[in-house]
Amino acid sequence: MFRIDNASAVSALPAALAAGTPGYFGRGDPSTGKIPTILTADWANMVQEELVAVIAAAGIALDKTNRAQLLAALGVLFQPADSSILKVTAASLTQNGYLAFSNGFKACWGRFSALGNSNTTITFPLAFSSACFSAVVSGAGTGNDAQDNWPATDTSSITKTTFQVFSAADDALSTCFIAVGN
Structure with a gap:
């Protein structure tokens, strides 16, 4: 997991826009001119930061080459806090x-x-x-x-x-x- 780091990325998290009506992704319909749902920076940043928060809470440093960090973080976070619990x-x-x-x-x-x-x-x-x-x-x-x-x-x-x-x-x-x- 790694935060986006391409040339168009910004260096600070922008303030989120006001919440709109909750909804779902749409496919669009070319025959009627209805465009598919556009992914916004707000939405992508929210998903990215939610995932980063889980990994950070487990004490794992972000690593662009590791595709299993979220899984590892969940394993750390859901271990019993009491070592007397047998597994x-x-x-x-x-x-x-x-x-x-x-x-x-x-x-x-x-x-x-x-x-x-x-x-x-x-x-x-x-x-x-x-x-x-x-x-x-x-x-x-x-x-x-x-x-x-x-x-x-x-x-x-x-x-x-x-x-x-x-x-x-x-x-x-x-x-x-x-x-x-x-």
């Missing part, structure tokens, strides 16, 4: 998905088949940057003897990218997880 910065709202927030907090979830009488390694759909604080699993099957314990997280196996689940059930079980961290 979602990344998301995958799928069966095996995640949410990442502006303060670094992340949540991952998913479904998998826990192998029977074995450990199953689960890879998070989004790696945690610093640490996974907790990974909780839930699954059930048809076994009902004392040896068929449902899947449980091996808490010593939790890393930023994976964790392990042990299932003492005889068969593979459909299992879900939720993990949180940063």
Whole structure:
């Protein structure tokens, strides 16, 4: 965005003329001699200064070569003033998905088949940057003897990218997880 700077531009903003009747742009009609709406200096200056005011309010210097300054200014001006307001910065709202927030907090979830009488390694759909604080699993099957314990997280196996689940059930079980961290 840049103020007009051609040879016919004036160096100071002229005083606006008195307001006329509000209206809209017309195309004109050559068959009747009706001319199209003429753009006046007042109107062009008003539009120019309205746009410049938004960019200036965002603290951005006008740059003739940058065609995205108004967009950048709107992004600056409409950021929450309170940094405690969380914004979602990344998301995958799928069966095996995640949410990442502006303060670094992340949540991952998913479904998998826990192998029977074995450990199953689960890879998070989004790696945690610093640490996974907790990974909780839930699954059930048809076994009902004392040896068929449902899947449980091996808490010593939790890393930023994976964790392990042990299932003492005889068969593979459909299992879900939720993990949180940063």
